[in-house]
Amino acid sequence: MSAAPSDPAHSPDGTTTGVATAENRETPQPKNGFDRFFEITRRGSTVGTEVRGGVVTFVTMAYIVILNPIILSSGVDVDGNSLGFTQVAATTALTAGVMTVLFGLVTRLPFAFAAGLGINSFLAVSVVGQVTWPEAMGLVVINGLIIVLLAATGLRRMIFDAVPIQLKLAITVGIGLFIAFIGFVDAGFVTSTGVSSPPVGLGANGSVATVPTLIFVFTLLLTGILVARKVKGGILIGLVTGTVVAVIVEAIWNLGPKVDGDTINPGGWGLSVPELPSSLVSVPDLSLVGQVSFGSFERIGVLAALMLVFTLVFTNFFDAMGTMTGLSKEAGLANDKGDFPRIKSALIVEGVGAVAGGFTSSSSNTVFIESGAGIGEGARTGFANVVTGVLFLIAMFFTPLVSIVPSEVAAAALVIVGALMMAQIKNIDFSDFSVLLPVFLAVTVMPLTYSIANGIGAGFIAWVVVRSLSGKARQISPLLWIVAAGFVLYFARGPLEAMLG
Numbered sequence: 193m194s195a196a197p198s199d200p201a202h203s204p205d206g207t208t209t210g211v212a213t214a215e216n217r218e219t220p221q222p223k224n225g226f227d228r229f230f231e232i233t234r235r236g237s238t239v240g241t242e243v244r245g246g247v248v249t250f251v252t253m254a255y256i257v258i259l260n261p262i263i264l265s266s267g268v269d270v271d272g273n274s275l276g277f278t279q280v281a282a283t284t285a286l287t288a289g290v291m292t293v294l295f296g297l298v299t300r301l302p303f304a305f306a307a308g309l310g311i312n313s314f315l316a317v318s319v320v321g322q323v324t325w326p327e328a329m330g331l332v333v334i335n336g337l338i339i340v341l342l343a344a345t346g347l348r349r350m351i352f353d354a355v356p357i358q359l360k361l362a363i364t365v366g367i368g369l370f371i372a373f374i375g376f377v378d379a380g381f382v383t384s385t386g387v388s389s390p391p392v393g394l395g396a397n398g399s400v401a402t403v404p405t406l407i408f409v410f411t412l413l414l415t416g417i418l419v420a421r422k423v424k425g426g427i428l429i430g431l432v433t434g435t436v437v438a439v440i441v442e443a444i445w446n447l448g449p450k451v452d453g454d455t456i457n458p459g460g461w462g463l464s465v466p467e468l469p470s471s472l473v474s475v476p477d478l479s480l481v482g483q484v485s486f487g488s489f490e491r492i493g494v495l496a497a498l499m500l501v502f503t504l505v506f507t508n509f510f511d512a513m514g515t516m517t518g519l520s521k522e523a524g525l526a527n528d529k530g531d532f533p534r535i536k537s538a539l540i541v542e543g544v545g546a547v548a549g550g551f552t553s554s555s556s557n558t559v560f561i562e563s564g565a566g567i568g569e570g571a572r573t574g575f576a577n578v579v580t581g582v583l584f585l586i587a588m589f590f591t592p593l594v595s596i597v598p599s600e601v602a603a604a605a606l607v608i609v610g611a612l613m614m615a616q617i618k619n620i621d622f623s624d625f626s627v628l629l630p631v632f633l634a635v636t637v638m639p640l641t642y643s644i645a646n647g648i649g650a651g652f653i654a655w656v657v658v659r660s661l662s663g664k665a666r667q668i669s670p671l672l673w674i675v676a677a678g679f680v681l682y683f684a685r686g687p688l689e690a691m692l693g
Contacts, residue, residue, distance in 0.1 A: 230300055235525070235572040241424075242302075245571025246579025248428045249304050250587075252565040252605045253288075253580070254597055257587055258464055260284045260307040264555060267316030269324045270491075275480065275553060281591050282476035283552040289584030291545045291557045296577025298541050299534045302566055303519050303559045304580045305545050311507055312555035319500055322492050326485035329550040331497065333484055335504035336546025336556065342509070343539035352513060352535065354669035359651050360530035362631040364518035364616045366638035366647045371561045372610025373639040375603035378462060379408035402459045403447060404600040407438050411604035419568070419608060427569045427605050434601035438466035463599035469592035476588040480553035499688065504546075506682045508556055511644045512542045515559045522613050523567045561644075564609040626662045630654035649679035 222228035232242060261280035268274050284307055291305035311332070319328045342348040376382040380402055385393045395405055415430030423429065441447070442465060450460035489497045520532035532538070545557035566576050587593075617635075622628045634651025638644055656668055656676040681688065 230573040230575040232573050232575060237570060237572040239575070241570040242573055242575040243579050244425050244428055245302060245566035245569040246576035247566075247583070248431065248569040248605070249302070249560075249563050249566030249571065249576065250580045250583040251428070251431050251597055252562040252602050253304060253306055253560055254587065255463055255599055255602055256288065256306045256309075256560075257281055257285050257584075257591060259309070260312055260554065263309075263312045263316050264553075267320045267325075269320040269328070270322060271324050273325060275325055276477070278474075278591075279477045279480045280554060282478055282588055283480050283554040285584050285588040285591070286476070286478065286481075287545075287548050287552045287554045287557050289581045289588070291541075291548055291581075292577050292584060293581030294544070295538070295541050295559075296574030296581065298574075299538045300574035301520070301525070301533065301538060302523065302563060302571040302573060302576040303516060303538070304563045304566070304577055305557045306560050306584075307549060307555040308508070308511065308558040311504060311558075314503070314507070315555055322496070322500075323488040324485065324491075325553065326483050327488040327491065329484045329553050329555075330486040331488055331500055331504060332550030332556050333547050334486070334501055334550075335508055336543050336548075336550060338501070338505050339508055339543030339546055340540055341543075343536065343543050346536070348509070348513075348539045349536055351671055351675055352539070353529070353531075354671035354675070355530070355652075356655065356672075357528065357530055358620055358627050358631055359634060359648075359655060360517050361521070361616050361620050362634040362651055363514040363644075363648060364521045364613055365620075366635040366651075367514060367518040367561055367644060368610040368613025368616075369635060370610075370638040370642075370644065370647070371564065371606045371613075373642075375606030375610065378599045378606070379603035380405040380462060380600065381408060381603075396458055403441060403445065404438070404459075404461050404598065407434060407441065407598075408600040408604055410434065410437065411601050412607055415604055415608050425569065427565055427608060430608075431597070431601060431605055434604060435466060435597050438598050438601055439468065439596065442466050461598050461600065464597070466596055466598045466601075468596070472593050473589055474591050476591075478552075482551065483553050484551055499685065503682070503685055504556070506678065507643075507645045508546055508558060510648045512539075512558045514644045514648050515561050516542070518561070518613060518616075519559070519563055519567060521616055522564055522609075523572055525572070562606065562609075564613060565605045568605075568609050568612050626659045626664060629658055645682075649682060652676045653679055 220233045222233050227233050232239060258281070261277045261284060264280050265275050265277045288306040295301065295303060295305055315328050319331065381395060381400065382392050383395060385391060395401055400406060400409065411430055411434030414433060415427055418426030418429055448457055448460045449465050450457055450462050516538060517530055520526040521530065526532045542558060549555050549557040566580070620631055630651045633654050634647045637650040638647030652672065653676045656673055660668060
């Protein structure tokens with residue numbers, strides 16, 4: 193993949209300044225107002241490339257329309273109520289579409305939005321056991337408003353700037369390993385052993401023994417060959433080819449789902465069965481929109497409710513920061529300090545995504561690491577986001593069609609992108625162990641704990657402790673000390689919640 197040319201000087205908000213530099217003068221001139229608005233030519237891209245990148249991002253993210261309802265509808269709240277699967281599917285597609293388009297228009301960046309997997313699981317497992325679903329979504333809205341306030345006041349940007357470039361690069365590498373690990377797990381290539389040692393293993397009982405996993409391997413190798421040969425649309429071609437093969441295989445052997453009610457079929461498909469649906473169109477049910485309540489403070493008490501909000505804010509805040517850092521580096525849009533165009537606007541809109549997700553009961557919406565698949569395909573501007581967002585809005589009416597792409601095929605694209613993001617490790621100087629250890633922890637904790645925020649927290653705390661006690665305390669920003677202390681509270685939130693009753 194090729195990196196986009198470096199951006200010219202930017203204002204604090206990331207917009208282009210009027211300073212004429214040699215780099216500016218050498219930049220190709222936009223072809224029209226549309227090109228100028230999205231900066232397509234200036235970033236070395238084309239309309240066709242952006243469309244292709246937007247489609248690839250959608251294909252790799254489309255599973256969220258199925259997975260998010262599975263997670264949220266499984267949670268039974270304190271009153272014994274649960275969210276409807278079809279309603280959550282509709283609002284998931286709606287919110288992802290609106291927020292992805294909004295982010296693309298405001299920031300001109302190719303970072304797509306959807307319901308964050310960490311937060312939706314936290315809501316379904318931990319939060320609704322104490323409050324109702326509308327009250328849980330009220331907490332998500334409050335979390336989003338706090339993030340918007342932090343971004344609008346500049347505090348979120350200040351924290352972003354306080355992070356050393358070595359940790360920003362480590363976040364990129366860690367996210368690469370994380371999404372590759374997600375891909376391996378989704379494909380059944382890496383599975384839980386069910387024992388303490390080793391906790392994970394290869395495939396089924398130590399071997400790649402299922403047809404869906406073999407199709408993942410086929411798609412991975414095919415896509416890898418296409419990317420290595422620099423074939424335009426390589427990732428998209430790989431995804432389409434893998435899906436076609438999966439549909440044919442399912443039509444011949446009728447493998448079925450891996451989990452069907454109480455029945456477990458080890459050789460089945462993980463998330464969705466690749467078969468042509470009987471009905472392509474369905475009318476979206478948007479009855480969950482606006483089902484929000486702020487009664488949790490009265491139900492469980494102010495301190496307990498604030499602790500839940502604190503957890504949501506920390507997870508949302510640093511997951512998004514880490515993801516945007518990694519994606520901007522991968523797209524060649526970040527400068528030497530890790531800053532990228534219109535960063536303040538990006539941070540504000542990301543907070544709006546949390547508010548929108550709470551308002552529609554689809555959970556907090558945030559930047560998705562799967563956007564890296566579209567970036568790997570060449571996407572460099574917000575027009576790719578518009579394409580992805582429109583496809584999500586269309587998906588509201590074609591939910592059955594979206595489910596054709598099996599997670600095993602989409603997983604291949606995640607592994608490819610993870611490998612591409614790993615390349616950033618070459619820019620980190622490991623000669624100083626006080627840099628090496630925090631970077632190592634940030635990179636490894638992310639995939640091993642299945643959390644971007646955990647990896648960032650481990651890296652931040654190690655950076656502050658190890659470097660300060662190595663005689664480099666003056667080189668650490670005071671804000672980083674505060675954030676590291678906040679992560680200590682974040683990691684200890686379980687005992688703290690128990691103390692609060």
